[in-house]
Amino acid sequence: DAGVIQSPRHEVTEMGQEVTLRCKPISGHDYLFWYRQTMMRGLELLIYFNNNVPIDDSGMPEDRFSAKMPNASFSTLKIQPSEPRDSAVYFCASSTDTGHKKLFFGSGTQLSVL
Amino acid sequence: KQEVTQIPAALSVPEGENLVLNCSFTDSAIYNLQWFRQDPGKGLTSLLLIQSSQREQTSGRLNASLDKSSGRSTLYIAASQPGDSATYLCAVPVVDQGGKLIFGQGTELSVKP
Numbered sequence: 001d002a003g004v005i006q007s008p009r010h011e012v013t014e015m016g017q018e019v020t021l022r023c024k025p026i027s028g029h030d031y032l033f034w035y036r037q038t039m040m041r042g043l044e045l046l047i048y049f050n051n052n053v054p055i056d057d058s059g060m061p062e063d064r065f066s067a068k069m070p071n072a073s074f075s076t077l078k079i080q081p082s083e084p085r086d087s088a089v090y091f092c093a094s095s096t097d098t099g100h101k102k103l104f105f106g107s108g109t110q111l112s113v114l
Numbered sequence: 115k116q117e118v119t120q121i122p123a124a125l126s127v128p129e130g131e132n133l134v135l136n137c138s139f140t141d142s143a144i145y146n147l148q149w150f151r152q153d154p155g156k157g158l159t160s161l162l163l164i165q166s167s168q169r170e171q172t173s174g175r176l177n178a179s180l181d182k183s184s185g186r187s188t189l190y191i192a193a194s195q196p197g198d199s200a201t202y203l204c205a206v207p208v209v210d211q212g213g214k215l216i217f218g219q220g221t222e223l224s225v226k227p
Contacts, residue, residue, distance in 0.1 A: 004157070042217055042218075043158075043203070043205075043215075043217040043222070044217050045215065048214075056214065059214075091157055091158070093157075093158075101159040101163070102148065102163050103148065103158075103160055103215065104160065105150075105155055105157035105158040105159070106157050107155075107157045108155075108156070108157050109147050110155075
């Protein structure tokens with residue numbers, strides 16, 4: 001299996017622009033997670049899905065952030081409009097269970113908002 | 115509120131040395147703990163998942179222990195190699211919020227040849 005695939009690997013954009021991050025989970029994994037990593041706050045869970053349905057979005061910082069999972073093999077995280085404080089590494093991860101099984105991470109998207 | 119702490123933040127050792135990384139958590143009501151490795155510019159790789167009913171979990175040169183009552187876990191690395199250089203993070207799931215893992219800030223390990 002190719003693992004969790006994220007795109008793009010790097011994104012540089014200007015403040016106010018829309019940013020879309022993409023993720024393909026491991027086939028057969030019915031849980032998908034979006035995390036954000038910064039030096040100040042470490043790793044934070046933004047949102048997670050089970051069987052394509054959002055279960056907990058309490059970590060989404062504000063209305064500028066939205067996430068979708070239209071099918072079992074694809075998810076997007078959108079930021080509109082983007083701000084410099086959104087600069088971080090965004091990780092997608094998938095698993096066969098919530099906290100009970102190993103979590104598999106993608107390589108992340110390094111986002112820089114200028 | 116669960117908090118996870120890892121000390122030290124950074125560690126440098128010579129090749130061949132055995133070492134221990136520490137992880138502590140404030141709420142002992144956990145059902146497992148995971149240790150991850152993160153290489154620079156890469157995602158996290160799950161190394162070991164130790165269930166609350168287990169005391170230890172081993173994989174190759176890695177051994178993780180868990181003491182729920184004291185809120186501590188250790189990751190023991192035997193005969194360290196330069197390839198072990200990475201950041202190691204521990205994480206626990208929040209009870210009743212099954213999908214949410216709380217991560218420590220990590221220990222950055224450097225193994226010198």
